[in-house]
Amino acid sequence: MVPRMTFWWLATLAWAAKIFYLSTPTFSGSFSQSYLAQLLDSLHLSVPPDILDVFDSIHRKFAHLTEYAIFGFSSMGALGGSMAFSPSLLVRGGGVCILAHW
Numbered sequence: 001m002v003p004r005m006t007f008w009w010l011a012t013l014a015w016a017a018k019i020f021y022l023s024t025p026t027f028s029g030s031f032s033q034s035y036l037a038q039l040l041d042s043l044h045l046s047v048p049p050d051i052l053d054v055f056d057s058i059h060r061k062f063a064h065l066t067e068y069a070i071f072g073f074s075s076m077g078a079l080g081g082s083m084a085f086s087p088s089l090l091v092r093g094g095g096v097c098i099l100a101h102w
Helices: 002-022 029-042 049-078 087-101
Strands: none
Touching: 002 049, 029 049
């Protein structure tokens, strides 16, 4: 049991460090927008700047939702919680993520 808990605590701490690193100015909105523009350009797609802003905003919201969902999952493992799927837990966790980052 101890090795399993150790794994989850290390995973949670590593993911928290990753979130902290991704929250630095290096990965600001201008970085993600530039990255998205390069991606669309490599696909030979031309997108007006205002539409690119919308795409970037949606992209960043889903990235936050994903990174905090992973953090929540690893935190549940570290605290010894059940890993069983619960729709109410999903809704509550998703709601907190959306409200925290909107």
